[in-house]
Amino acid sequence: MDFKSNNSRILGVFLLLCLFSAIVGQSTIPSKQDGFWYGEKKSEEDSVLIEAFFDPVCPDSRDSWPPLKEAIREYGPRVKLVVHTFPLPYHDNAFATSRALHIINKPNSSATYDLLEAFFKHQEKFYGKATFNMSRAAVVHQIVKFVSKALGPSYLSTIKSGFTDTDTDHATRVAFKYGCLRGVYGTPFFFVNGFPLPDAGSALDYKGWRQVIDPLVKKPKRYLKK
Template sequence: MDFKSVFLRFVTLLCLLRPIASQLSIPPLLDGFRYGEAATAGKEEKKVLIEAFFDPVCPDSRDSWPPLKQAVEELASRVRLVVHTFPLPYHDNSFATSKALHIANKIDSTKTFHVLEAFFHHQELFYGKVTFNKSKAAVRVRIVDFTAKALGSSSYRSAVKSGFNNTSIDSENRYAFKYGCIRGVYATPFFFVNGFPLADTGSALDYEGWRSVLDPLISKESRYRQRHAHFL
């Protein structure tokens, strides 16, 4: 049995043993990176919620991002997106690159998705033969330099480097993975819409696929508002 099969069985078992979740420490804030401008709580509640679980060095996560981004930006007034990191153990350097995203979010939250896209565009720098003979420390130096550059300046290098030794950020990265496990995530990309998982998990969903999911929900929500407008 290969490692991937063992991991999938572990996640399945974790989801079945839900009472264990009550023993986990609870983070002070809900996990995830919010895409776009922050909205008021009232407006957010009326939007279709998309949750995406991505691994920065997962090719399928990379391929799924552009069509999702396009759909979310076109329907920005009706949908909202939260992205979670879910570093898969069988992807080289996934945990370290996921931590880099949490560090970038602490340094400048307006550039979090720019850093994510940078990792997506240059995944080949962080797995396979390129890093096979490099030490963990050497790979971290590459990730630190890359993240600082993606943030816009090498002056961020010391902040990114210190972030890798920050226990709070390390905990955030671990919480993100545990949160995915509790939700039943076992592959990337993995999507939830209004709390319900989409069927085609682990593969990229194209733009037409996203519109086929979102448009009916938006139409139903609009009809619901019209029917109940007289109560307002």
């Protein structure tokens, strides 16, 4: 997204502090790689890896998801996707909604993207006037109810207990630090085979993804039905 100069300065200082703390204060390496794999993790030797850094309450992250999803379906197993949460400090409740994704991913990774899409569809429930006068506890309670409604009542105890689980808090922090270490400064932010795409913070349409991916693969096919 386009940042105003004031927001850019604040975020720049914030990320520098986070980067310093991540490098100096990180005493242990996480037990597993960060990110949510989309579909099967196993990939072909010549597959293309796309890494997306999303904020669940970022409108540009929301707008970038449908064309990226379409491109992944178009190219099938030759293109793999990993999504990382990157809660921006100036987006209301970005950390709490990101944490909800880590909570759900722990017992059932297949539900993670369903929840991400639910957050994208109903972003207005979690920022601005909707939560301006709410306490942190009240916001968490709202998220718990939202998740149980979006995914089903069987997830109620999982999401509720997850917000008291220090492991999910740690996983969300690690994801943010990982983004800082990679030089991420806004959302959406994309890497293809480890290299950052230009125009970070802007949604890339389907045609744009084709222009990025086509030169990296031989002949695009439709592996999945739309």
